[in-house]
Amino acid sequence: MEKKWWHDKVAYQIYPKSFLDTNGDGIGDLRGIISKLDYLKKLGIDIIWLSPIYKSPFVDQGYDIADYYAIAEEFGTMEEFDELLAEAKKRDMHIIMDLVINHCSDKHEWFQKALADPDGAFADYFYFRKGKNGNPPSNYRSYFGGNCWEPVPGSDKYYFHMFAKEQPDLNWENPKLREEIYRMINWWLDKGLAGFRIDAIINIKKDLAFPDMEPDGDDGLASCWRMVENVEGVDALLEDLKNHTFAKKDAFTVGEVFNIGVEDLPDFIGENGHFSTIFDFSAHMLSDGKHGWYDAPPISFDAWKKAITDSQMRVQNVGFEANIIENHDEPRGVSRFLPDYAQNADGAKMLGTVSVLLRGIPFIYQGQEIGMQNARWNSVDEFDDISTKDQYRMAREAGLSDAEALAVCSAMSRDNARTPMQWKDAPQAGFTSGTPWLKVNDNYPVINVEKEEGQPDSVLHYYRKLIALRKSGEYRELFTYGKFEPAYENADHVMAYYRILQGRRVLVAANFGTDTIELDWEVPAKKVLLSNKKRTNAENKLILEKCEVFVTECK
Numbered sequence: 001m002e003k004k005w006w007h008d009k010v011a012y013q014i015y016p017k018s019f020l021d022t023n024g025d026g027i028g029d030l031r032g033i034i035s036k037l038d039y040l041k042k043l044g045i046d047i048i049w050l051s052p053i054y055k056s057p058f059v060d061q062g063y064d065i066a067d068y069y070a071i072a073e074e075f076g077t078m079e080e081f082d083e084l085l086a087e088a089k090k091r092d093m094h095i096i097m098d099l100v101i102n103h104c105s106d107k108h109e110w111f112q113k114a115l116a117d118p119d120g121a122f123a124d125y126f127y128f129r130k131g132k133n134g135n136p137p138s139n140y141r142s143y144f145g146g147n148c149w150e151p152v153p154g155s156d157k158y159y160f161h162m163f164a165k166e167q168p169d170l171n172w173e174n175p176k177l178r179e180e181i182y183r184m185i186n187w188w189l190d191k192g193l194a195g196f197r198i199d200a201i202i203n204i205k206k207d208l209a210f211p212d213m214e215p216d217g218d219d220g221l222a223s224c225w226r227m228v229e230n231v232e233g234v235d236a237l238l239e240d241l242k243n244h245t246f247a248k249k250d251a252f253t254v255g256e257v258f259n260i261g262v263e264d265l266p267d268f269i270g271e272n273g274h275f276s277t278i279f280d281f282s283a284h285m286l287s288d289g290k291h292g293w294y295d296a297p298p299i300s301f302d303a304w305k306k307a308i309t310d311s312q313m314r315v316q317n318v319g320f321e322a323n324i325i326e327n328h329d330e331p332r333g334v335s336r337f338l339p340d341y342a343q344n345a346d347g348a349k350m351l352g353t354v355s356v357l358l359r360g361i362p363f364i365y366q367g368q369e370i371g372m373q374n375a376r377w378n379s380v381d382e383f384d385d386i387s388t389k390d391q392y393r394m395a396r397e398a399g400l401s402d403a404e405a406l407a408v409c410s411a412m413s414r415d416n417a418r419t420p421m422q423w424k425d426a427p428q429a430g431f432t433s434g435t436p437w438l439k440v441n442d443n444y445p446v447i448n449v450e451k452e453e454g455q456p457d458s459v460l461h462y463y464r465k466l467i468a469l470r471k472s473g474e475y476r477e478l479f480t481y482g483k484f485e486p487a488y489e490n491a492d493h494v495m496a497y498y499r500i501l502q503g504r505r506v507l508v509a510a511n512f513g514t515d516t517i518e519l520d521w522e523v524p525a526k527k528v529l530l531s532n533k534k535r536t537n538a539e540n541k542l543i544l545e546k547c548e549v550f551v552t553e554c555k
Contacts, residue, residue, distance in 0.1 A: 006361070010044055010047070010356075014049065016032075016033065019033060020033065024432060025434055026432050030075050033048075041093065043369060043463065044467030047252065048094070050096070051098055052098045060164055063098075063163070064104070064163075066104070089192070095192075096194050104167070104168065106168055125176075126171055130158075136158050139212050140210070146165075148161055163200075178240065189249045200256055201238070207230065213226055225259075251276075254278065255274065256279060265318045271319070278321060279321070279322045279324055279363070280308075280315075280324070292395065299336065301339075301493060316359050326417055327365050328418060330417060334351065336374075341514060341546070346547040348459045349532035350512070350549040353549045356466050356467065357508050359499070367417075367422065369459065371447055373447070380392050388414060392405050422441065422447055424449065430450070469530050491519055493517065495509075506551060506553050506554065520542070525553070526538070532547075532548060533548045
């Protein structure tokens with residue numbers, strides 16, 4: 001494998017709106033991010049991914065972009081962004097941004113021109129189609145509920161949107177549109193951006209006939225992603241995108257890609273793949289309900305272990321995946337993947353160790369490094385997220401009571417990841433001097449950066465040691481390029497694996513159960529490299545207490 005500059009890096013996702021507010025308006029800003037670069041450097045972060053900071057009406061929290069060349073004034077100015085780039089470079093850190101190019105905002109100049117002339121050139125930047133017998137062109141349900149087709153005012157046409165109606169999909173079959181997008185991407189790369197996280201990118205290829213599909217819900221609609229899964233040709237578009245932009249700058253790209261088969265992995269993340277890496281969502285997809293959150297199955301330990309293991313085995317001979325516990329679209333991992341008895345500091349350290357030392361690029365989401373958890377939601381009115389509100393409606397329509405629907409949304413809402421970062425035990429958790437745009441988690445007096453800075457055995461201090469181990473001179477190559485091999489596969493409640501390179505072998509072993517586990521060593525241990533229970537010596541047997549994880553080099 002040809003070594004790339006990003007192979008041994010650790011990434012950190014910032015949700016700018018909730019990171020740190022410096023001007024008291026209740027919204028995080030670029031100045032707040034700049035002020036915390038040293039904090040992130042001390043944590044061991046190399047790559048910072050910023051969720052969207054472009055000019056936007058914020059119908060979908062900035063994933064509806066009104067101007068790709070402008071910074072939203074809520075976050076600051078382009079001069080401050082340039083300062084962020086410069087300050088990150090001083091610290092040998094790289095900035096990547098969200099690239100949202102399947103759709104834009106209905107306030108974007110292109111769409112406004114399309115609405116003004118539904119038969120003109122800009123209408124072909126989107127998907128404008130005539131209806132059928134007084135109905136929309138086809139029966140697709142958007143990701144956020146309702147039909148994917150919205151009437152074009154003053155016209156017999158509809159426009160297509162896979163997300164909110166304020167997010168019209170861009171027509172990637174139009175070469176002029178692609179040229180505009182490529183020019184914009186190269187403008188950001190020329191500025192000094194290291195790359196992009198690429199949002200919903202598989203959706204760019206449509207079946208231009210937009211055929212009706214068999215309904216999969218009581219509303220008579222079919223999920224729009226089924227059309228995407230059944231159409232061929234996205235590879236050609238992705239290669240065109242890469243060759244006109246990323247490849248020219250050796251940019252780091254991470255694709256938000258769901259449901260690709262093992263046979264497609266080389267095309268996506270192989271030596272000459274479309275992207276540097278893609279996120280591993282295998283564990284997160286375990287809670288996909290047939291109809292929505294309200295019928296989402298609980299995640300069992302065995303299913304989670306199998307999903308992680310299978311994904312590692314599937315990918316390691318092809319390329320690198322990006323490993324996540326949580327992100328801005330998912331609830332907090334401590335609350336989602338750990339049983340009640342493990343939703344504490346030991347559990348957070350255990351889950352973090354298993355994830356960060358896997359083969360692939362570790363992505364840490366803001367607050368993960370201090371063990372942030374889901375919030376307690378008292379009413380649906382407390383939620384801001386457009387998707388959560390739709391899921392609440394669906395749950396109620398399916399017959400759930402208000403309390404039951406609220407419980408479902410409380411467990412799964414994206415807003416769990418978007419509550420403000422907990423910096424200290426102070427009003428609004430030190431996030432803002434004003435009123436935060438979204439409520440602060442009630443547990444901020446217990447879980448916050450300032451408190452954990454003063455506790456040597458805190459989750460924060462542990463994450464620093466964990467990342468330092470991964471990046472250490474002695475073990476960097478092993479944790480970057482080493483083979484993944486499952487260990488103790490038949491031991492109940494144990495998640496364990498080896499990382500192996502050039503005759504060296506390191507074991508990562510964790511006990512997700514309630515009872516102490518005692519096992520014979522598969523390979524004798526030589527020394528303990530890291531432990532969340534202050535274990536310093538390897539015993540004659542592999543002994544794991546409840547919620548214990550440790551990392552050992554083997555003989």
